[in-house]
Amino acid sequence: MLSRQRARNLVVVVVLAGVGLASGEIRKEYHFSVGRKVNVSIINQYGPISVKPGVKGQVSVTAILHSDKVEVDQSQGRKRVDITSHLLSGADEESGAVEYIVTAPPDASVNLHSRNGTLHAEGFHGDVTLEGAEAIVDVRDVSDAHVHVRTLNGPITMTNIREGHVEVTSLSGDVVMSSVNGPFVQVNSNSGKIRYDGEFGGGGEYFLTSHTGDIEATAPSYASIEVVARSEQGKVENDFQLQPRHTSFPIKTGSAFAGTVGKAASSVKLFSISGKIHLKKR
């Protein structure tokens, strides 16, 4: 017997035959009534996931299954909605793919996982976590929340992320950040390039590091930063006139620079073992 609490979280499942879809595809729709700050988790093996803000109090999921060799498991807890693609015997990357189109309240926390396909999340002010070995990640318009991204080889694009912690780990996928500002921004890359174009604002800490990937950071002339950059084997360039500052390591021209611009409100650290580093002035 459902308690009053569970009755508020009524799940309505509608299964529609995939007449209008490609041969073999199956379309399913799920609707969940939810409260504030729900955690929405989509675990997919193959295929894209897109999550956008929707109406308050409801999570809507449209799943397009590429074949009958995959099924969708869904469950709802007190503050969670969990959707999982469950591969059946004989499923492969094509037949096991599911495309998810999801809407959730803007204050929801979102966790997306897919091995490949595009992971897209926009417009939330709850935490956003995106992971996938080959996934292409696109996050935009997230404020007052943490953003965590982990890929191996997929490119990552982040646009207009404000007032939250941003943590990115990528091996060979390029990381492109535009207007990403907050109290803490960290990118850990191996061979992927790191491109930052923003204010380095908010009095935050910005920590961009790579093994061999090049790092290119572009900031406005009025930026207020304390910057340290060092490459063990790569070339280092700087377009700003820096007020020198003391560092714990020797500054070797062409391999490192350190100093402040303006009032040095934010801390910027650009480190690479063998990638090139360039701090550009917009």
Next chain:
Amino acid sequence: MNCLEFEELLPEFLEGVESHEQQTHLRSCSACSDLVSELNTICRQARLLQASDEPSPRVWHAIRRQLRDEGLVRSQAEKGGLTMLPGGAHHRSMRWMLPVAAGLLVTLGVVRYEQRERSTPPMMTQSSLRGAAPLSTGASSSSISGQGLADESVANANEDEQLLNALGAEGSSLRAAYRTDLQDVNGYIRDAEESARKHPNDEVAQQYLMNAYEQRATVYELALDRSQP
């Protein structure tokens, strides 16, 4: 209100939704009072253990899969409703142990990982042990060999091969992709260790090493994180 009724509403009670009946029962029942006290202590301790991140959704997914395999949880299709543990209030109250158990498992893994790192002599590199590491890429710098580092390198190489063997059923292209990823991160680890050797008190060099191992952990987690048919 009796103990069974109290336990049915225990999850809400622990989240602060308390009724007058529950409070009255708690005052008169030492068994339920002790239970609430113990659960609150566990919740407080769990927060200390996992101060920053709660277990990722993959942890919940893996736990649910394990419970389903053991027949403790029925899937949506079988049950036709919300997934529930069998039995009554006793099992529902035990559900609160799952996040605590997951947090303890993660903490144990981190502690074991850090203990293994500390056992490696910090001034030595593994470059000269390239021959013993099947996934090495050939770093160029000179090195000093050490038994501890040799053991670490062999252990890493063995783990890498186990991971790739575990992926054997996934296809040769996938294994090749992960093999390349592991070579890249192992190369980063070697270069980071070389940097740490040259600058033993340098925080940047230490950060490189942490970043490199974080990438290695990411490769393992993403490689092993697959839904089972």
